[in-house]
Amino acid sequence: MFIDSALRVLAIEQQAIENLTQYVDESFEQACKLMLSCKGKVIVCGMGKSGHIGNKISATLASTGTPAFFMHPAEANHGDLGMLTEQDILLAISNSGDTAELLALIPVVKRLGVPIIAMTSNAKSTLGQYADINLCIKVEKEACSLGLAPTSSTTATLVMGDALAVALLDERGFTSEDFALSHPGGSLGKKLLLSLHDIMVKGDCLPLVAPEQTLRQALVEISKKALGMTGIVNTNGQLLGIFTDGDLRRVLDNKIDVHQTTIQAIMTSNSITASPDMLAAEVLQLMQKHKINSLFVTDANNKPIGAINMQILLQAGII
Known part of the structure; x- marks a missing residue:
């Protein structure tokens, strides 16, 4: 009825x-x-x-x-x-x-x-x-x-x-950007207007190690900064590569010596990065496309100035 x-x-x-x-x-x-x-x-x-x-x-x-x-x-x-x-x-x-x-x-x-x-x-x-x-x-x-x-x-x-x-x-x-300007408090406004610069981790909170440091030292940095990754930078502060929690699981399967192996030997080079002026929604799409959970934000000289992960995007209301 x-x-x-x-x-x-x-x-x-x-x-x-x-x-x-x-x-x-x-x-x-x-x-x-x-x-x-x-x-x-x-x-x-x-x-x-x-x-x-x-x-x-x-x-x-x-x-x-x-x-x-x-x-x-x-x-x-x-x-x-x-x-x-x-x-x-x-x-x-x-x-x-x-x-x-x-x-x-x-x-x-x-x-x-x-x-x-x-x-x-x-x-x-x-x-x-x-x-x-x-x-x-x-x-x-x-x-x-x-x-x-x-x-x-x-x-x-x-x-x-x-x-x-x-x-x-x-x-x-x-445009969608015009629409977002009249909805800044809503999730749509956040998705359209928030840039990485607004929400990224920066400064001393960035997990960074030198290439000659060992895997054990890198793991200490990853645990300390709690972003699930660390960046590897040269003496000029430029990003050489990245090492993540996922990488750790793979190298342990290969019985790598965490005390002797340098992080440079097992890092991922040419990692995916973002620029600080990118919209958070764009970065979410980038991460989903490449199936990654975190990445570094770099400047024009390829120096890490920030970092972002899925948890940060979730807390910002982007996901």
Whole structure:
């Protein structure tokens, strides 16, 4: 019973979205052009369920390069309308097109000369007629079995809002880096903005040994610095190679004398390194590609200035 109801809802709402394609027409293009040329902000307004959807649409617009915020129509009628300026655009959402709280704003909005983009199911409604552009969000029926609760209609509205936001994003040439700038606190922002310089181990915490030191001495350095590796550097501080925990398991199988064998004799030369200005996400991809758990960060002279491993990337929220 529950599953049957759920599948019926999904089918109705899926059909509502498919039917929406016929309304992505010249009016949609005009709305996009108007919003793209807006010198102020897109003020999204809606009452009830339309208001909840409008709130999400305004957030999506704002995070994808179109300055926008939500204005509650009831509060707007009691002072908040002062946030609307002549350079703004009003995106008014009402399925019926006759929401009283929205219609009460029209005289002031028209007096300011603010363009109105309406999202209604009826272009001949009061809001549809007063709007400069009407985007149709009409659905055949609500997914609610009573035909009362806004369901497929709110889904259609949300999808139309997403279509506007993404169309504008594409036209602006908005990049993932631009998106991350408005999401610095989230995992996406961390992945896109954190460079190695921000999170790498550096200074005295770097595990480094000379090439003539023994494997035993190298193991002491690895244990002390706890990065699962050590770098081997020459007298000029340049990286000659690397020795890791994985290398240790391999050499022990060959019964290497840890007290007599120099680290230079068993190190891995031409090891994978990174530059400090690389994004942490890039380095994660590099490490996964080469199936390594740690690497050194070097400068232009191949001198180790930092180190990174999977644990550090995990703690930074990159993984």
